[in-house]
Structure formats: structure tokens, C-alpha cells
Amino acid sequence: MFVVFVLVAVVILTLIGVLHWYVWRRLVRDTTAPGSVARRTGRIAMIALPLLVVATFVGGRTVLPFEVVRVIAWPGYLWLAVFLYLLLALAVGELVRPLLMRLTRGKEAPREAKVPELVPVPAGEAPPAEAAEPPAGEPKNAEEPSRRLFVSRVVAGTATAAALGTVGYGAYGTLRGPKVKRLTVPLAKLPRGAHGFRIAVVSDIHLGPVLGRGFAQRVVDTINATQPDAIAVVGDLIDGNVEDLAPAVAPLAGLRARHGAYFVTGNHEYISGAGQWVEHVQGLGLRLLPNARVELPGFDLAGVNDVAGEDDGQGPDFARALGDRDRTRAAVLLAHQPVVVHDAVRHGVDLQLSGHTHGGQLWPFNYVAGLANPTLAGLERYEDTQLYVSRGAGAWGPPVRVGAPSDITVIELASRQA
Structure with missing residues (x-):
């Protein structure tokens, strides 16, 4: 297993090195x-810049103090997004x-052949030297950049402007906080x-070295302004340990x-140490549904635990959560990852609320996320179960969203008897 890990790491690092060499070649x-x-x-x-990325991902979970990680995370994560769009x-x-x-290829006018003029040379003097031609491969006019250099600068400048503009706009949209979406869902x-009955659904806040207390306060203010009947926090609240992120x-x-x-765990809670966060979140007044x-x-x-908890023997247990309930009553399930929707169908869930996908977060990763999840974002039906997937309130890694705006969704349940 260790050998496989090392081989995979070598392949990934080699690929990163080759891609950075390509960007350096074209831009520099x-x-x-x-x-x-x-x-x-x-x-x-x-x-x-790539060393900052590695330090942010690896050092943040091993040896570097949190205050140092907070400093290097901004340029490190932002470079990831810029690098993607540069490529x-x-x-x-x-x-x-x-x-x-x-x-840009210039059209040269035809040159007339010149007959060399014979100039008498006085006795004892050397004939005049002919004008030296510039070395092969160099432009005859040294003040004018070569056509190739001009084209390279145009392409590099345009690519840089496009990448910086895209990332800048995506970062602005993320940092200003999620917008509220409203959706009515009828339940038979x-x-x-x-x-x-209104449920405010928020997922994937991802508080960490970049998104901190100020961002959390914006999320809370946005949710409270909707005056919901209940709040569902469906996982991936944090990226880090309690000591740093309390x-x-x-x-x-x-x-x-x-x-x-109410709160259910996401995969990042298990990465960060679910035990400490389960206790801390309950201390904040959120009710855990394990x-x-x-x-x-x-x-x-x-609510069910995230599938990432299976490695610790704390995975989702649908029988425990739903097995002995009265099936004449409607059931709403909180589950971080939409992939468990088929278990929800088997247990007669009417509506599953999930997150995890971020809607892809950075185009074109939405296509990859769409292949890995039954629903990328929004509301879809699976037999008698409806699944709603939020794009999430925050962002993982780069605080940037492109083509997948963040959201907090107010789900209004509707009775067909009303």
C-alpha cells in the first residue's frame, strides 16, 4: 500500500511539474x-507558488502553526484557481x-536587382567594406520585436487577463456570501x-484558514433573515481542528x-476529527442527528452519518434512523452525500436534503462531479423520493466559484391537502 501511495504521489508531482513548466514556457x-x-x-x-500550494495542503495538517497556514493559504489556494484557468x-x-x-505575416514588396556601381579605388587604398548582414535568425530591425515574440506576448497577456478576471470574479462572488434560494416541495x-413549514438548508460552509469568523457570521445572518421553522446544516462545516477553528x-x-x-456530519468532519466536532457543535446549540x-x-x-465514517465504524445506518418509524408520516432525511439516495428510497424517505457536490465549484469540474453523483445540484425525483442537493455556502480549497454560485436554500414543504 505504501509503495502504491509513493508511486501515485510521484506521478502527481511529476504531472504538476510538467504543467508548471509549460505555463512558465508560454508566459515567461x-x-x-x-x-x-x-x-x-x-x-x-x-x-x-506550487510550493505554497503543497505547504498549505500538507503543512496545515502536520507541522505548520495555524497562523502560518492562514498566511500562505490565500496565495496558495488562489494560485490553484489561477493556474487552472491559465492552463x-x-x-x-x-x-x-x-x-x-x-x-501578422508582413507582405514584402518585390525588390529590384541592383547593379553594383564600380567606383575607382586610388592606388594603395583598400576597397570599401560591404555592409555586414545581421546574423541568421535575427530580425534586421533590432528595435522591432519579432513576429513570434509579438504573438507570444499577445497570447500570454490575453490568457493571464482571462485567468485573473475569472478568478477575481469567482472569489468576489464567494467571499460576499451565499444568496438565498427558495423552493416549494410538495410531499404527498x-x-x-x-x-x-420552512427548512433553511445550508451545507459545505468549509470554515478554515481562508473562510473564517466573518464569513460564518454572514451565513448566520442570511439564514436568520429568512425566519425558518427549522435549520438543516448538512455537513462539511469545517476544515481543521477545534483548537484552531473554535x-x-x-x-x-x-x-x-x-x-x-440540526446537524449531520460530512466527509470533512471525519478528515478533521469528527469526535471533537460532534461535541463542539452540540455545545453551540445545534442538535446532532447521528x-x-x-x-x-x-x-x-x-439524519444519517456521512459515508466517510464507515472507516471508523460510524457510517450511515438507515435502519437505525428510519427502520421503526410510522411510514404513514412524511420523512425528511439529512444526508451529506447524495449518493445515499437509493438507500433513502428503500426506506421510504419522501425528501432527502444533501450537499457535498458544490455544484462542481470550478468549471469544468462540474462535469466530473456530475459523473460521481446522482444529482449535481437542484431537485430531482428517484421513484417516490425527492432529492435536493445544495451547491453549498462556502468553498473548499480556493475561495472561488465559477459557474456554481453558492446558496442557502429555504425549502417550503407543501401539503397536497391544503
């Missing part, structure tokens, strides 16, 4: 003069480059008395709903 080597300050600076950046933009540039080379077994999650103690706030359920007016609200 092809656009700058040898030995110039710009080339030296570009070379240093292409070494330092995509440069790939498009490879297709455009030949066309630009043709368009919901009694008339529970018609209009101040960041403190605002969650201010969540307000008539029937309380393979358990509660009766709310008109329906059952159940």
Missing part, C-alpha cells in the same frame, strides 16, 4: 529576454497561435397543518429557528 520564456529581471522573476514565481486559456491560445502568425403524506464557528451559536437547528430522527409537526426529520 517565450515572452521575455534571456537574463532579464522579468524572466528571473517568472522563474522564481513558478517555483514558489485552459493557454490551451485555447495554442489553437489561435497559428492564425495569429498568419495574420404531509398533513395540512404542516403546509408551509472562534470561526462561534457565530453558529446565533442560529435561530422555531424548531431548532443515525437518528426527531418528530416535528407533521413529519419526521432524520
Whole structure:
């Protein structure tokens, strides 16, 4: 197993190195003069930035103090997003480059043959030397950049502007906080008395070295402003340990709903140490649903642990959460990952609320996330079970979203008897 891990790590690091070399070549080597300050600076950046990424991912969970990780996480994570869109933009540039080379090719006027003029040379003097031709491969006009250099700079500049603009816009949309979505979901077994019951669904906040206390407060304020009847926090609340992130999650103690706030674990809770977070979150006033359920007016609200807990013997247990319930009552299930929807179908769940996918977070990863999950985002039906997947409130890794805006969703349950 260790040998396989080492081989995979070597392959990944090699691929990262090759891709960074390609970006350096197109952005730096092809656009700058040898030995110039710009080339030296570009070379240093292409070494330092990927090292920051590695330090952020590895050092943050091993040896580096949290305050150091907070400093390096911003440039490290942002570079990941910029690097992705640089690669995509440069790939498009490879297709455009030949066309630009043709368009910039100058048409030279035909030259008339010149007959050398015979000039008498006085006795004892050497004949005049002919003008030296520039070395092969160098432009005859040294002040004018070569056509290839011009095209390289146009492609590199356009790719850089596109990448920075995309990441800047995506970061702004993420950091300003999630927007509220509203959705009405009819449930066949919901009694008339529970018609209009509103559940605020929030997932994937991912508080950590980048998204901290201020972001958590914006999420809490947004949820409370909707005045929900209940709040469902469906996993991946944090990225880190309680000692470092206790101040960041403190605002969650201010969540307000008539029937309380409920929490189920996500895969990142198990990565960060689920035991410590389960205890801490309950101390903030959130009610944990660890393979358990509660009766709310008109329906059952159940929750299951995330599938990542299976390695610790704490995975989802649908029989425990739903096995002995009254099936004439509607059931709403909180489960972090949408992949468990088929278990929900077998246990007669009417509505499953999930997150985990981030809606892909960074295009074009939405296509990958769509292949790995039954539903990428939004509401879909699986037999008699409806599944709603939130894109999440925060972001994992780069605090950037492209093509997958963050959300907090207010689900309004509707009775068909109303």
C-alpha cells in the first residue's frame, strides 16, 4: 500500500511539474529576454507558488502553526484557481497561435536587382567594406520585436487577463456570501397543518484558514433573515481542528429557528476529527442527528452519518434512523452525500436534503462531479423520493466559484391537502 501511495504521489508531482513548466514556457520564456529581471522573476514565481500550494495542503495538517497556514493559504489556494484557468486559456491560445502568425505575416514588396556601381579605388587604398548582414535568425530591425515574440506576448497577456478576471470574479462572488434560494416541495403524506413549514438548508460552509469568523457570521445572518421553522446544516462545516477553528464557528451559536437547528456530519468532519466536532457543535446549540430522527409537526426529520465514517465504524445506518418509524408520516432525511439516495428510497424517505457536490465549484469540474453523483445540484425525483442537493455556502480549497454560485436554500414543504 505504501509503495502504491509513493508511486501515485510521484506521478502527481511529476504531472504538476510538467504543467508548471509549460505555463512558465508560454508566459515567461517565450515572452521575455534571456537574463532579464522579468524572466528571473517568472522563474522564481513558478517555483514558489506550487510550493505554497503543497505547504498549505500538507503543512496545515502536520507541522505548520495555524497562523502560518492562514498566511500562505490565500496565495496558495488562489494560485490553484489561477493556474487552472491559465492552463485552459493557454490551451485555447495554442489553437489561435497559428492564425495569429498568419495574420501578422508582413507582405514584402518585390525588390529590384541592383547593379553594383564600380567606383575607382586610388592606388594603395583598400576597397570599401560591404555592409555586414545581421546574423541568421535575427530580425534586421533590432528595435522591432519579432513576429513570434509579438504573438507570444499577445497570447500570454490575453490568457493571464482571462485567468485573473475569472478568478477575481469567482472569489468576489464567494467571499460576499451565499444568496438565498427558495423552493416549494410538495410531499404527498404531509398533513395540512404542516403546509408551509420552512427548512433553511445550508451545507459545505468549509470554515478554515481562508473562510473564517466573518464569513460564518454572514451565513448566520442570511439564514436568520429568512425566519425558518427549522435549520438543516448538512455537513462539511469545517476544515481543521477545534483548537484552531473554535472562534470561526462561534457565530453558529446565533442560529435561530422555531424548531431548532440540526446537524449531520460530512466527509470533512471525519478528515478533521469528527469526535471533537460532534461535541463542539452540540455545545453551540445545534442538535446532532447521528443515525437518528426527531418528530416535528407533521413529519419526521432524520439524519444519517456521512459515508466517510464507515472507516471508523460510524457510517450511515438507515435502519437505525428510519427502520421503526410510522411510514404513514412524511420523512425528511439529512444526508451529506447524495449518493445515499437509493438507500433513502428503500426506506421510504419522501425528501432527502444533501450537499457535498458544490455544484462542481470550478468549471469544468462540474462535469466530473456530475459523473460521481446522482444529482449535481437542484431537485430531482428517484421513484417516490425527492432529492435536493445544495451547491453549498462556502468553498473548499480556493475561495472561488465559477459557474456554481453558492446558496442557502429555504425549502417550503407543501401539503397536497391544503
